[in-house]
Amino acid sequence: MRPASPLLTCAAALLLQMPFAHAAAVKTDHVEAELVAESTALRAGAEQTLALRLQPEAGWHVYWRNPGDSGLATSISWTLPDGLSAGALQWPYPHRETLGPIVNYGYAEQVLMPVTLTVAADVQTPEPLLLQAKAKWLVCKDICIPGSADLELQLPLASDAGAAGSDERWRDAFAKARSELPQPAPADWQLRFQIHDKGADKALALAIRGTGIGSADQLAFFPYASDLLNHSATARRVLDGDGNLRLSQTLSDYYVKAPATVDGVLVIHGSGGDKAWEISATPGAVKVVPPTADTPPAAALDAPAAEAPPAYLLVLLFALLGGLVLNLMPCVFPVLSIKAMSLVDTRGATRAKQRSHALAYTAGVLLTFVGLAGLLIALRSSGAAIGWGFQLQHPGFVAALAYLFFAMGLSLSGVVEFGTRMMGVGQSLASAEGYRGSFFTGVLAVAVASPCTAPFMGTALGYALSQPAYVALTVFTALGLGLALPFLAIGFVPSLAKALPRPGKWMEHFKQFMAFPLYLTTVWLLWVLGGLTDRNGMTVALLGLTLIAFALWLWNRSGRLPAVLKLAALGAALALLASPLLAKQVAGPAGAIADVAHEPYSEARLAELRAEGRTVFVDFTADWCITCKVNERVALAAADVRQAFAERKVVWLVGDWTREDPLITRTLERFGRNGVPLYLVYHGAAEATVLPQLLTPSIVIDALPPAAP
Structure with a gap:
C-alpha cells in the first residue's frame, strides 16, 4: 500500500482542525428557509448571533411582527443542547405590501431575522453542537400558503476565541440586517x-x-x-x-x-x-394633521386638542341642557320613577321639608358628578384613555349594575321589603326614609345616567376633558345641575307639584308596575354584557341574578338555615363577578361577511344542499389571508352581490381555515390548491365552478345561475 502524499496528509490535518458550520436550506412552497450563523463556531460563556433566513420567491412576501390588515407573523421554536438558550426573533423594519385596499407589512426579498444565542460557560464537548428549530410563516401573493420547516445547524465549540471567526458567506447579510433593526x-x-x-x-x-x-x-x-x-x-x-x-x-x-x-x-x-x-x-395633547395640510404649525406638542374650542359660557349652557335632557333618557327613567314615588309620598309635607328633599337630591347628584369628574381627571393625568360611560366597558361593573336593578325590581314587585340591615344593594339607600334616601337617589341617578350621552353633552364633555381641572369640574357641575333641575324646581316651586296625582290605593299598584322598567333595564345591561364578553359571560350573570333572587326570597325568613343560605347565595353571586368568563372581552365582528347570513362549511351540509338542488357558494377563507380580505371588501360586501344571493336563494358556506382544519386541507388538495382563498359555486348536482382567486362583483354574480322567474 502506497503511503499518502505529504501534501494530502497536511491538508487533511488542517481540515480536521478548522471550525466548521453545517446547515442545509429547506425549500418549501415559494420560500427558502435556513438557519445561518454569523460565526463559524460557538464560544463557551459568550453570546453569538444566529438568524432565520427566509427567501420568498419573486412576487411573494412573508410578514413582519405586525402583519397589517391581514397575514400572520413568522415564528420560531428551538430545540437546543443543554447549556444553550435562544432569545426572541429580532425584526428588521418592514416594507408595505399592497393588494387592492389591503396593506400589509413584511418582506418581499431575502430577510435575516437575528436571534441571540447564549452559550453557558461550562459547556464542553469535542463534537459539533446540533441546533434545531421549527420555523412557521405565511407566504402570500394572490393566495396565502402557511409554511413551515424543520431546520438544523451544526456548529463546533471553539477551543479559543480566535477559532470562532466570522462566516464570510453571511457577513454582508448580517450587516444589512443589523442596519435595519430599530434602535x-x-x-x-x-x-x-x-x-x-x-x-x-x-x-x-x-x-x-x-x-x-x-x-x-x-x-x-x-x-x-x-x-x-x-x-x-x-x-x-x-x-x-x-x-x-x-x-x-x-x-x-x-x-x-x-x-x-x-x-x-x-x-x-x-x-x-x-x-x-x-x-x-x-x-398628551396633539393636534390632528388635517388631510389638506400644506403648512406646518409652529408647536406640535403644545397644540390644543380641538380646532377651535367653544366659548366657556356656551359650553356651560350645553352642559346644563345635556344634563336636563338626561332626565328623558331610558336608562335614567327607572331611577326617576323611584324619586317620583318619594315625591308623591311627601306631597303633604311642609314647603321647607320639600325644599330640603330637593336640595338633598341635588347634593347627591352634584357630589357624584364632581367625584366622577375627579376620577376622570386623575385617570387622564395618569395616561389612561377614558370617556364618559367608561365604566360600561368593564363586564364586572355591568354585571353588578344588573344585580342592583334586578334586586330593586324584586323589591318594587313585593318579593322583599328592604330594612335598615340591607347589605350591598343600593336600592335601599335610594328608597330610604328621610334626606338620606333623597341624597342617594341622586347618587344612583348619576350612576345610571352616565352611559347615556344626551344631546349637547358631547361638545361639553370633549371640552371638559381637554381643559384644566378647574374648568372640567365646573362643566361637570353644570351637567349635574341640569340633571337635578326638575326636582329642584318642584322643591322650590310647590305649584309644579300640583300635576302629581293624589295618594291612594293606586300607589301600591303603581309601585309594582314601576318594577318592569327596572327589569327592562336589567335586560339592557345583559345585552351590553353580551357585547363585552360572550354567551358564557351572560350565563354567569344570569346565574348571579338567580342567586340574588334566591337570597331575596329568603330575606325575611327567620332561622339559622335561611340566614346561612341567603348569605351563601349572596356571597356566590358576588364571587361570580370575579369570574374569568366576565373578565374575557371579545372583539367585535371582523371582516366584511360578519353581518351576513352564512353557515359553517361541512361536507355533509354541502351534500344535503346539493341533493335539494340548491345553489351553494363555498368560501374557503382565513383571518390572515390577504386576498380573502380584499375579496370580502371589494366583492362579497357589495350590495349587488348580496342582492343576487338573496334573489337566487344562494346558501353561503364558509370554511374557516384560520386554524388548521384537516377537512378543509383535504378539500383544498382535491381542487389542486395548497392555500386559500378558494371559491366554489355549486348548482344542484352539477360539478363545482371554481372562481378566480381575485374576485369582482360581476365575477361572483355571473357564476350564479339565473334567478327563477
Whole structure:
C-alpha cells in the first residue's frame, strides 16, 4: 500500500482542525428557509448571533411582527443542547405590501431575522453542537400558503476565541440586517400621542420633537399594535422649521380603546441613508394633521386638542341642557320613577321639608358628578384613555349594575321589603326614609345616567376633558345641575307639584308596575354584557341574578338555615363577578361577511344542499389571508352581490381555515390548491365552478345561475 502524499496528509490535518458550520436550506412552497450563523463556531460563556433566513420567491412576501390588515407573523421554536438558550426573533423594519385596499407589512426579498444565542460557560464537548428549530410563516401573493420547516445547524465549540471567526458567506447579510433593526429612540426625543375618536376624522395624532427629525426626506411609521391604525390610510405629516414632526393616520375599523402607550418603528429615509428608531409615545395633547395640510404649525406638542374650542359660557349652557335632557333618557327613567314615588309620598309635607328633599337630591347628584369628574381627571393625568360611560366597558361593573336593578325590581314587585340591615344593594339607600334616601337617589341617578350621552353633552364633555381641572369640574357641575333641575324646581316651586296625582290605593299598584322598567333595564345591561364578553359571560350573570333572587326570597325568613343560605347565595353571586368568563372581552365582528347570513362549511351540509338542488357558494377563507380580505371588501360586501344571493336563494358556506382544519386541507388538495382563498359555486348536482382567486362583483354574480322567474 502506497503511503499518502505529504501534501494530502497536511491538508487533511488542517481540515480536521478548522471550525466548521453545517446547515442545509429547506425549500418549501415559494420560500427558502435556513438557519445561518454569523460565526463559524460557538464560544463557551459568550453570546453569538444566529438568524432565520427566509427567501420568498419573486412576487411573494412573508410578514413582519405586525402583519397589517391581514397575514400572520413568522415564528420560531428551538430545540437546543443543554447549556444553550435562544432569545426572541429580532425584526428588521418592514416594507408595505399592497393588494387592492389591503396593506400589509413584511418582506418581499431575502430577510435575516437575528436571534441571540447564549452559550453557558461550562459547556464542553469535542463534537459539533446540533441546533434545531421549527420555523412557521405565511407566504402570500394572490393566495396565502402557511409554511413551515424543520431546520438544523451544526456548529463546533471553539477551543479559543480566535477559532470562532466570522462566516464570510453571511457577513454582508448580517450587516444589512443589523442596519435595519430599530434602535432605541434618541434620549432627547419627546414623543406624545392623542387619539381623536370623535367626529368625522378619527385618527391617531403623533408628535415627535428632537434632533434629526428635520433632515428626513421621507418617513414611515409601523405600529406594533395591529388594531390601532387603518394601515391602508395615508399618513399625513407636517414638519416645522424647528424640526418638530407631527403625524396623523386614520384609526382602524377594529379600534376599541386607546393604549397606554403607542409603540412602533419610525423609519426615516434621508440623504444619509435609512434609519429605524423604536419609539414609545405617551398620552398628551396633539393636534390632528388635517388631510389638506400644506403648512406646518409652529408647536406640535403644545397644540390644543380641538380646532377651535367653544366659548366657556356656551359650553356651560350645553352642559346644563345635556344634563336636563338626561332626565328623558331610558336608562335614567327607572331611577326617576323611584324619586317620583318619594315625591308623591311627601306631597303633604311642609314647603321647607320639600325644599330640603330637593336640595338633598341635588347634593347627591352634584357630589357624584364632581367625584366622577375627579376620577376622570386623575385617570387622564395618569395616561389612561377614558370617556364618559367608561365604566360600561368593564363586564364586572355591568354585571353588578344588573344585580342592583334586578334586586330593586324584586323589591318594587313585593318579593322583599328592604330594612335598615340591607347589605350591598343600593336600592335601599335610594328608597330610604328621610334626606338620606333623597341624597342617594341622586347618587344612583348619576350612576345610571352616565352611559347615556344626551344631546349637547358631547361638545361639553370633549371640552371638559381637554381643559384644566378647574374648568372640567365646573362643566361637570353644570351637567349635574341640569340633571337635578326638575326636582329642584318642584322643591322650590310647590305649584309644579300640583300635576302629581293624589295618594291612594293606586300607589301600591303603581309601585309594582314601576318594577318592569327596572327589569327592562336589567335586560339592557345583559345585552351590553353580551357585547363585552360572550354567551358564557351572560350565563354567569344570569346565574348571579338567580342567586340574588334566591337570597331575596329568603330575606325575611327567620332561622339559622335561611340566614346561612341567603348569605351563601349572596356571597356566590358576588364571587361570580370575579369570574374569568366576565373578565374575557371579545372583539367585535371582523371582516366584511360578519353581518351576513352564512353557515359553517361541512361536507355533509354541502351534500344535503346539493341533493335539494340548491345553489351553494363555498368560501374557503382565513383571518390572515390577504386576498380573502380584499375579496370580502371589494366583492362579497357589495350590495349587488348580496342582492343576487338573496334573489337566487344562494346558501353561503364558509370554511374557516384560520386554524388548521384537516377537512378543509383535504378539500383544498382535491381542487389542486395548497392555500386559500378558494371559491366554489355549486348548482344542484352539477360539478363545482371554481372562481378566480381575485374576485369582482360581476365575477361572483355571473357564476350564479339565473334567478327563477
